[in-house]
Amino acid sequence: MTVEVKRRRALGLIGAAGLAALAAGCAPRVEGQATSRWDVMGAHREGKVVVYVNTGVYGPVAEGFRKRFPKIKLTMVEVAARPLQARVMAETDSGAPVADVAWSSSMDIQVKLINDGYAQTYRSPEARHLPAWAVWRDQGFGVTAEPIVFAYNKRLLKEEDVPRSHAALLGALRDDPARWRGRIAMYDPEKSGVGFLYMSSDTVVYPDAWALYDALAASDPGLYVPGAPILASVTAGQHLLAYDMNRSYADWWARGQGPDIGYVTPSDYYLSIARVAFITRSAPHPKAARLFLDYLMSEEGQRRLAQARLTPIREGLSAAPPPGGRPIRVGPALLANFDQGRREEMLARWRRARGDRNQAPVD
Structure with a gap:
């Protein structure tokens, strides 16, 4: 290899590194939310996220997400717990997924879906603010208590x-x-x-x-x-x-x-109980799903949950719980x-x- 070729390759590597650094520097940050820049960029490219939820008490959360991310179309689909389970399974098994995030208070059904391979792993940077009992396999995240x-x-x-x-x-x-x-x-x-x-x-x-x-x-x-x-x-x-x-x-x-x-x-x-959310295995908009999931766990998202009369799981955002609580852990015990x-x-x-x-x- 000639000296000139080596020089060009070195310059090429330096240029690529510089472009990557420049892109990272230009990638949008989300103040108060720890989602990576790359996921934020990817979410904006996808431009859409679909959430299946088994309750109608989500208005302030949806409003807050849309206000913070106006270029990402959020669609909330309200469906009862068992039909939610059936739809996620049918969509994934047929290769025609619709839901990006499944969010439900039926903790055992959510854990069953995760255990059966209908969720994808996401090491959320916001999960460190949750108690250990509320996170399972970096797939299921309990966002309320x-x-x-x-x-x-x-x-x-x-x-x-x-x-x-x-x-x-x-x-x-x-x-x-x-x-x-x-x-x-x-x-x-x-x-x-x-x-x-x-x-x-x-x-x-x-x-x-x-x-x-x-x-x-x-x-x-x-x-x-x-x-x-x-x-x-x-x-x-x-x-x-x-x-x-x-x-x-x-x-x-x-x-x-x-x-x-x-x-x-x-x-x-x-x-x-905790309302458990996960990103579906075949989510059509996986980066936007990460953004929504992180929003649920972020301080702003948790405050929005409180506005919806849901009890935030992050410490310091609600009154101390009364004595005698028995949290239902997000995890394999629910498979019983x-x-x-x-x-x-x-x-x-x-x-x-x-x-x-x-x-x-x-x-």
Whole structure:
């Protein structure tokens, strides 16, 4: 190789390095958000991100993202947890993906999708602000920490009559079953992914969980799949109390839909759930998906979650949680909810408690 050729190659390498440095210097930064410059550039080139979400309480988040990134078209598609799961799987398996991000409060369904290979890895620079229990495999990210409470009708149920613990609710159902018959609303554990998650988690945490669920079943409760009809029925007075209701949703509802709604955080323990988000494996706009995911975890995004009456998971952005919280970890333990034998055993017991004598006994 001649000296001239070597000189030209060296100049070429220097030039390439200079161009890369120049490009990095010109790449847009996002103040207050740690997304890499390259991902920000890529997101702007893609110009679009589609998010599947299982709740309507996302307005301030969407507004904030659109304001910060006006050149990126954000499409939020509201879909219940189980249909969300089916759509992500069908889109990926068919090679015709639509969703870039899946974001849901059905933690077990999200973990199942991640475990089955429907998510992609992203080592988010914002994840360091989350507690260890909220991040799994650099794929699933819990972006909220929301207590599960009892909601009630303040107009029809005196404050002193509201059960303030799971033990107190069990005692009330046993002591005066006639008063509570048909007056409790709850998620249907057979049809609602969230409902089964709560039932399964209660049985792990609370020694008398089955006694409580037996008493709830005997009270002829109103069973629902989405949360809105639960709170609507309590607001209307059809039911007095909603069992295992997300506090964020109850608070949002009380402020905008039904001022008669109150809620109590159970004093013996309360579940705490995280809304889990992940980037789908075949996301059509992966850089924009990273940008949106980082936004959810950023300080601004977390403040926007608080505006939506969702509880931020980053420390220092909300009041200290009350004692007794039992966070549901984002991780493989939730896969037990998909053990068909265990699931059927739990649901068979629930059906028998409700008086369905056609169910075979469980050994």
